[in-house]
Amino acid sequence: MIFRAVVCLWLSLLALSSVLIAPASLAAPQDATSEERPQLQVIIEGLEDQLLTNAKAHLAIYALHQQTVPSVFRVRYLMRQGEQELKTALMPYGYYQTQVSYELLQEDQQWTVRYQVNAGPISTYQTVTVTLLGEADQDTAFTRLIDDLAPTIGDPVIHRDYEAFKSRLRNLAAERGYYDAFFSRSEVAIDSASFGADLTIEFNAGPRYLFGDTLFCCATIGAELLDRFVQYQQGSGFNTRDLLDLQVGLAASDYFNTVEISPLWSEASDKQVPIEVTLTPNKRDRYQIGPGYGTDTGARLTLGFDRRWLNDRGHKLSSVVRLSEVQNTGYISYIIPGRNPARDSYSFNAEVSDRxxxxxxxxxxxxxxxxxxxxxxxxxxxxxxxxxxxxxxxxxxxxxxxxxxxxxxxxxxxxxxxxxxxxxxxxxxxxxxxxxxxxxxxxxxxxxxxxxxxxxxxxxxxxxxxxxxxxxxxxxxxxxxxxxxxxxxxxxxxxxxxxxxxxxxxxxxxxxxxxxxxxxxxxxxxxxxxxxxxxxxxxxxxxxxxxxxxxxxxxxxxxxxxxxxxxxxxxxxxxxxxxxxxxxxxxxxxxxxxxxx
Known part of the structure; x- marks a missing residue:
């Protein structure tokens, strides 16, 4: 009895091993060198341009393109998986009825996986509903954005454009102070029978925050001049472009080495956001020396001295001496910031030149x-x-x-x-x-x-x-x-x-x-x-x-x-x-x- 059982077990293991070993004859020999094993060719027909590029990026088997064949099991598995991968790759471009056929051709030196893709009709928007909630429904900047960039009926369902539109809504909300904005609904429903799509977006912008106090730190010039750089009013609608203009104006003034501007959202009160401006003063004096040559002037030498601020009102002194074979010039300028110091200035100048x-x-x-x-x-x-x-x-x-x-x-x-x-x-x-x-x-x-x-x-x-x-x-x-x-x-x-x-x-x-x-x-x-x-x-x-x-x-x-x-x-x-x-x-x-x- 025990002998018969052992014999049966041995025969069963022998049969199982023959089943496992037999398919190996269909694959590349495991003891063959890589030079003797065939290469894999992956061909996608029926697509071109960006559709073909995206298909290759999604197709896992394409990573083996023009590589040595690993095994028939892996090739066949990845080939079958590629059908759904190709369909998924075309969906962002509005193709939801894609049909894919494939085949594996085996030759001694090359195996070929060939896909034939029929993208089918492109889906288009049959309804588009974009709803603004909160204070944004009275903001003309959002109205212009929707008129210019929102998908319209008949447009193809391109996911990239849809996501870009949503991103622009979020960015505009952040730019214009809608700190609590969110999408209460955002979906694209595809009707497989009509190849149409229904777009629904509800954007709840919430309240718009306002500019609060502007707080300057570590400046070497007076508060009266700093306040003139600020062109927005306390209590006006928040806008990051106003803060960018403030930063550019302060940096271009040459008074400061660094300018950092931060809205203090956590300290907002009654929807007013304090603005913190941290300034690092520049070196007060600047010296320059520059040799040069020009065919108009010949050899030349430039010597300059600037005092970036003379007093807390931001007055400046700039002077330069230019020496050349043709003309020698000395120039000095006393500069006073204007009402908007980032844009306006007055100067008193004196010049002496000899040619x-x-x-x-x-x-x-x-x-x-x-x-x-x-x-x-x-x-x-x-x-x-x-x-x-x-x-x-x-x-x-x-x-x-x-x-x-x-x-x-x-x-x-x-x-x-x-x-x-x-x-x-x-x-x-x-x-x-x-x-x-x-x-x-x-x-x-x-x-x-x-x-x-x-x-x-x-x-x-x-x-x-x-x-x-x-x-x-x-x-x-x-x-x-x-x-x-x-x-x-x-x-x-x-x-x-x-x-x-x-x-x-x-x-x-x-x-x-x-x-x-x-x-x-x-x-x-x-x-x-x-x-x-x-x-x-x-x-x-x-x-x-x-x-x-x-x-x-x-x-x-x-x-x-x-x-x-x-x-x-x-x-x-x-x-x-x-x-x-x-x-x-x-x-x-x-x-x-x-x-x-």
Missing amino acids: SFEQQRSTLTKASVRDIRHYDRWHRTYELSYQREDFAFGDEPRQRSNFFIPSIEWSLIESTTLEGSRNIIDDGYRISVLLRGAHESLVADTNVISLKVSGKWVHRLNDKWRILARAEVGALEADNFDLLPPTLRFFSGGDHSVRGYGFQQLGPLNEEGVVVGGRFMTANSLELDYAFQPNWRVAIFTDLGNSMRDWQESLKQTVGIGVRWVSPIGPVRLDIANAIDEPDTPWRIHFTLGPDL
Whole structure:
């Protein structure tokens, strides 16, 4: 009896082992090397673009694509599992009736799992209901958001867009002080028979919190000036953009090294949130020294000293001395914050400069007062100045001029930077208008009025190419042009004017052949640059311009090529240009550093 039982058990184990071992013949041999085992190929047919990309990301067996086959059991298991994975992958794009068929093809060196996918019809919204509860139902910012971004009837059911809309609702609530906001209902119901969907969102924003007291800590300037940086009112609706404006204004003032702003939600009372502003003072004094070189100025040296605040009212002192082969200048400015210190300022300025270049000699003494305003993209400067200038051209006797000059300048600038580089413009423009004049009845040697308009434009054609254009035109009218000093006349030529000519070396000549400047001026440029390496670009350009006694005089044109390096402090440009109209003129090198606009 015992012997028979043992024999039966042995036979049963033998049969079981044969069952377990037999399928191994269908799989790759376990003792074969990886080079001898076949590779797995996974093919998905019927999908493309983002649907195919998402399908591959969801398909577990795709991780074995072009890998050595592990075993037939694992391949078959993952292959069957892939049917539901593919269906799930297409649901976020509105496909809920997807059909999937699959097969496994086995060859000696390659196994192929092939999926055939029929995504079916896309589901669309047949009803859309978005309800605002709480105080947000009276907030036009939410109304605009719903009008602009909420799904509408007939739109495909794209989960990413649905979640993005919900996220924008949450973000807008956080931005505008709806601290207790939540979704009381948020669902998309799919009707498999009609391929339609019903969207229902109930967003309960609750009450809107208000600005409470703004508390400053650790400032070195007075409370009266700090309060002027705050442009919102206590008791007005909370808005994080107002806090961002406050932070940017305080940081840009140069009084502080760090600025941290925190709403104290836990201390809110009667829905008013206190705002805590923690400031770390900057060093009071700043010194700077900077050697340099420019083809307009030659070798140069800049020495500067700034006192970031002189008193608790935030008054500042800024001074600089610039020495170069062409011109030496000393400048000092006393600056007073305006009513909105982040945007407005007044300054009293004094300047002394001495220029001696290409037989042009000038010594300028100037005092001025300025009123500067910033309006988002707009900038406006009013200036009243008195200048005395001693000057001479060539061997002419020196003249002395006196002018009291009111002026106004407007500028508009808008730009975007390339992704990954904040120092090169992607698209943008700058427009400036300068109007100034003087009258004999108000300390002036002669009546004069002058207008200069300039503009720059940058446009990205594609990932590699940009086009840059620049135009500048000026005109003046004076009773006696000969009494005007060089600073009130128009000149052309140089790094930022007409390349291929020297600095201010385009214009009418006197009897000695010295450029004396003109009544009119224009300087224009068209440039095409190409990015051949990260942070490196090459350019071709043509410039056109001149300064003239009248508009009928001919313009000078140049052509050139250049290299640009996008350095951490801005584009560095090396250009070589030649005058078309004067073929015997040698090619001229120009070296500049500065922003595109």
